[in-house]
Amino acid sequence: MKALKITQYGDIDSSLAFQEANVPEPGASEVLIKINAASINPIDLMVMRGEMKALKKLNLPVGIGRDLSGEVVAVGSGVSQYQPGEEVFARVGEDHVGTLAQYLVVDATHLAKKPENLSHEEAASIPLVGLTSYQALIQVAGLKKGEKVLIHAGSGGIGSMAIQLAKAYGAYVITTTSSANVDWVRKLGADQVIDYKKENYLDLLSDIDVVYDTLGQQYTMDAFKVLKRGGRVVSIAGVLDPLTARELGINWFFRKLIGLKSRPVLKQAKDKNAFYRMVIMQANGDQLSELSALYRDKIISPVVDKVYPFSQSLAAFSYLNSKRAKGKVIISLNSGD
Known part of the structure; x- marks a missing residue:
């Protein structure tokens, strides 16, 4: 073959x-x-x-x-x-x-x-984008009906699926994208679309329940600026948190380095009484079957x-x-x- x-x-x-x-x-x-x-x-x-x-x-x-x-x-x-x-x-x-x-x-x-x-x-x-967003938004963040969720990069592979999944669970979805994709991501179900070429989401948003950080770097730190007190930040591109590092089986030396690198983010979370977790997607046939039903019933495309x-x-x-x-x-x- x-x-x-x-x-x-x-x-x-x-x-x-x-x-x-x-x-x-x-x-x-x-x-x-x-x-x-x-x-x-x-x-x-x-x-x-x-x-x-x-x-x-x-x-x-x-x-x-x-x-x-x-x-x-x-x-x-x-x-x-x-x-x-x-x-x-x-x-x-x-x-x-x-x-x-x-x-x-x-x-x-x-x-x-x-x-x-x-x-x-x-x-x-x-599978990958579906399970990643399911595990981040539903399993880890516990996204609930009526909550406000910010999903960065709404036109990408992860974002375009996450918008639909969050809407399927009854959330109010806010996303960022470029000018060319504003109408397109709105058709996916986004309730509020921020054109990052014309607007700064940091000036427009506050009291967000869940931030889905798909971009990392400064976006991870900035998530706490728009997050409500006691909110949740789930990241697939930010710094590893100590719990995730342990679950991955990373040895103590690298966990020590990870701890130093994650300190600024964890401090931001502590100051806002917020939850932060880096999500490393795991293959899971049962969860994929749940997602399959949403596609079969045309709730998600x-x-x-x-x-x-x-x-x-x-x-x-x-x-x-x-x-x-x-x-x-x-x-x-x-x-x-």
Whole structure:
């Protein structure tokens, strides 16, 4: 089979290459999937460039890609919930990364049945961004009906899904975006849209219940300026908090460094009696099934920007890297190449 792999750390053209590989066999708790479509995400670029080496150093070459939609080919001896021929989708666990391949084995607990009303390309757009926002907004922040939530970068892959998810849970959604995307994110369900090219959200907002920090750096610190006292900041791009660092199994030395780096943010949280948590998404088939129902019932719609054939995977990564995508970038393995 053909698979796209990271062969060395670096940029897109020097790091990624197609290689031939054997079709894997599923272990007892695994399922072999014929992949029809995969989406790509900023984390794939970060890993490729070596920006995640502090957390996990790769034994190159390795596969790339974490989202998939496809068809069950075979199941392990301990798997009874899936049968060959069923259509499924998943955000695979870190031990099974490599969805840009014609076949992949996946932990059965990370799978969910694909919504019947979606194509494989649409379904592949969901898992990582869906689970990330579900775990950040619903599981960790506990977003409630009627609460005000600020979601940065509403036109991106994460933002376009998070807006819809927050609305599905009855929140009042505020988002930031560029001038060209104001009307588009409003159609996704945003109640208030701030054009960051013309307005400063810090001048317009106050008493926000939940800030979903998707950008990090100064945005993490500034979240507390618009947050109500006792509010919640959940970040997917800010500094690690001590609890998340422990859950990741980071050794004591790096946790010490993380503690020093996170001190300014944690002080801001303490001064405002607020909650801060860095969310590292975990693959979870049960939660993905919950999300699947929202798509099946058309409460949330997939947001796909462009679909590339497998042979043009490097072009797809270049487009993702341009940061111009409105929604998700998909690679189709159904194109016959």
